[in-house]
Amino acid sequence: MATARLVLLVALVFGTSGGAWAAQEEDVAAPVIHALRLLAGSGGDLGRHGGVPCDSWRLAVEAYNMRDWQTVPASCEGYVGNYMLGGHYRRDSAVVVDEAVAYAEGLKLGGKGKEVWVFDIDETSLSNLPYYATHGFGTKPYNATSFNAYVLEGSAPVLPETQRLFRKLISLGIKPVFLTGRTEDQRAITVANLRRQGYSGWMKLVLKPVGFKASAIVYKSGERKKLQDAGYVIVGNIGDQWSDILGTPEGARTFKLPDPLYYIG
Amino acid sequence: MATARLVLLVALVFGTSGGAWAAQEEDVAAPVIHALRLLAGSGGDLGRHGGVPCDSWRLAVEAYNMRDWQTVPASCEGYVGNYMLGGHYRRDSAVVVDEAVAYAEGLKLGGKGKEVWVFDIDETSLSNLPYYATHGFGTKPYNATSFNAYVLEGSAPVLPETQRLFRKLISLGIKPVFLTGRTEDQRAITVANLRRQGYSGWMKLVLKPVGFKASAIVYKSGERKKLQDAGYVIVGNIGDQWSDILGTPEGARTFKLPDPLYYIG
Numbered sequence: 001m002a003t004a005r006l007v008l009l010v011a012l013v014f015g016t017s018g019g020a021w022a023a024q025e026e027d028v029a030a031p032v033i034h035a036l037r038l039l040a041g042s043g044g045d046l047g048r049h050g051g052v053p054c055d056s057w058r059l060a061v062e063a064y065n066m067r068d069w070q071t072v073p074a075s076c077e078g079y080v081g082n083y084m085l086g087g088h089y090r091r092d093s094a095v096v097v098d099e100a101v102a103y104a105e106g107l108k109l110g111g112k113g114k115e116v117w118v119f120d121i122d123e124t125s126l127s128n129l130p131y132y133a134t135h136g137f138g139t140k141p142y143n144a145t146s147f148n149a150y151v152l153e154g155s156a157p158v159l160p161e162t163q164r165l166f167r168k169l170i171s172l173g174i175k176p177v178f179l180t181g182r183t184e185d186q187r188a189i190t191v192a193n194l195r196r197q198g199y200s201g202w203m204k205l206v207l208k209p210v211g212f213k214a215s216a217i218v219y220k221s222g223e224r225k226k227l228q229d230a231g232y233v234i235v236g237n238i239g240d241q242w243s244d245i246l247g248t249p250e251g252a253r254t255f256k257l258p259d260p261l262y263y264i265g
Numbered sequence: 266m267a268t269a270r271l272v273l274l275v276a277l278v279f280g281t282s283g284g285a286w287a288a289q290e291e292d293v294a295a296p297v298i299h300a301l302r303l304l305a306g307s308g309g310d311l312g313r314h315g316g317v318p319c320d321s322w323r324l325a326v327e328a329y330n331m332r333d334w335q336t337v338p339a340s341c342e343g344y345v346g347n348y349m350l351g352g353h354y355r356r357d358s359a360v361v362v363d364e365a366v367a368y369a370e371g372l373k374l375g376g377k378g379k380e381v382w383v384f385d386i387d388e389t390s391l392s393n394l395p396y397y398a399t400h401g402f403g404t405k406p407y408n409a410t411s412f413n414a415y416v417l418e419g420s421a422p423v424l425p426e427t428q429r430l431f432r433k434l435i436s437l438g439i440k441p442v443f444l445t446g447r448t449e450d451q452r453a454i455t456v457a458n459l460r461r462q463g464y465s466g467w468m469k470l471v472l473k474p475v476g477f478k479a480s481a482i483v484y485k486s487g488e489r490k491k492l493q494d495a496g497y498v499i500v501g502n503i504g505d506q507w508s509d510i511l512g513t514p515e516g517a518r519t520f521k522l523p524d525p526l527y528y529i530g
Binding site: 052053055056057059060062063064065066088091092094095096098099100254255256258 | 317321322327328329353356357360361364365520521523
């Protein structure tokens with residue numbers, strides 16, 4: 001019963017194609033926030049009910065004070081749900097993208113088309129919120145089987161603020177490069193998902209070789225090094241994990257999008 | 266009139282010696298939050314009134330998305346005031362320190378007393394909130410004359426969460442080192458202020474040479490390098506600015522305390 005109601009709420013937010021979320025306004029989201037509060041028994045903006053204060057926990061995650069965590073504190077499920085499904089997540093993302101756009105607009109390009117900008121995919125370019133909303137908002141351990149099944153649906157909705165940056169960069173002559181922890185065998189569905197959600201014009205999509213065993217930082221910084229060695233200038237790099245934006249070469253400027261759902265080291 | 270009322274409020278929070286803040290509980294702070302709201306015309310937790318959403322701005326500052334900013338957005342004065350004077354700042358700081366204490370307790374020390382932990386001073390070990398509360402909560406440009414006059418009073422109150430970490434480290438056998446952007450000519454008053462607020466037992470207090478012109482990152486990482494070259498192991502490093510914790514050697518683990526009042530690059 002509770003799960004069925006939650007699925008209904010998520011459907012309400014995302015619509016059938018994900019396009020509904022792109023147009024979502026805060027006043028539309030308000031009743032969803034309220035309903036989710038009732039559902040999860042959460043109350044107030046602080047999400048303090050017994051355990052760690054959830055807003056302080058989220059801040060510590062975003063400022064890289066909290067590392068190597070496995071799951072969202074159980075007592076914060078309702079708080080994280082409200083954060084993600086309400087207007088707060090979108091608003092926080094918009095401020096990051098505003099800053100990235102201002103930075104990009106201020107760049108002086110070399111005129112040879114060598115400037116690139118690295119985009120992570122999951123929770124950066126596409127949202128897996130429909131999955132996480134039915135799997136405890138990060139409070140449950142990662143389940144590769146069910147998560148990969150979700151990825152293979154190719155239905156992840158766009159993160160509209162990131163897409164705004166993506167399009168702005170193309171208009172400025174900066175080439176987007178996707179660099180993702182998704183594996184090479186997920187290339188076709190990932191391309192289909194990206195196109196379906198309105199992405200086009202990227203220079204390159206780098207996926208991880210199947211069976212590759214290094215950490216995300218080692219894998220991603222290694223791929224950025226290859227771009228640099230090929231003569232590209234990484235003027236920007238945006239991701240939802242610190243492991244997207246740490247490790248030389250990071251890119252001239254890095255941006256950390258919010259993600260209170262999971263941690264990748 | 267408005268200023269006089271604000272001074273009264275700050276006095277209410279800090280008491281005369283600063284000791285009142287150390288014992289401050291959220292329920293005590295509540296009426297202050299309310300009064301400040303009326304004063305500054307702010308409303309709600311989000312602090313969204315016209316300009317940038319203040320909570321998203323603060324998150325972007327803490328996650329190092331917002332860089333080289335000069336002043337707090339004028340529309341966020343009330344929001345930042347509420348954040349700093351209410352329980353929110355203290356709660357966010359407590360979660361960071363909880364994480365630092367857990368990390369320190371998990372360390373295996375070499376047994377030769379070589380492990381050190383670097384502490385910044387302003388907005389890390391001591392609070393300049395009494396100054397900022399009467400100078401627009403960071404919305405006004407930095408005024409070296411009035412700020413230095415405040416520092417020379419030696420009255421900055423303790424940040425109690427940081428002091429909890431400081432004392433825990435000493436009990437574990439890890440030596441605290443203060444590393445501050447305050448200049449060498451402020452040594453005596455800084456020592457007096459630290460002692461008055463209950464700090465004792467630090468291994469070293471490093472102040473900046475008068476007239477030193479490098480950036481904070483260059484200055485501080487250079488001093489950490491000297492510690493390392495002298496045989497010390499920097500197991501931890503805590504500050505309120507990203508420039509406290511960036512730059513090789515950073516320290517084995519870094520912690521970013523909240524600070525929405527000012528930016529030092």
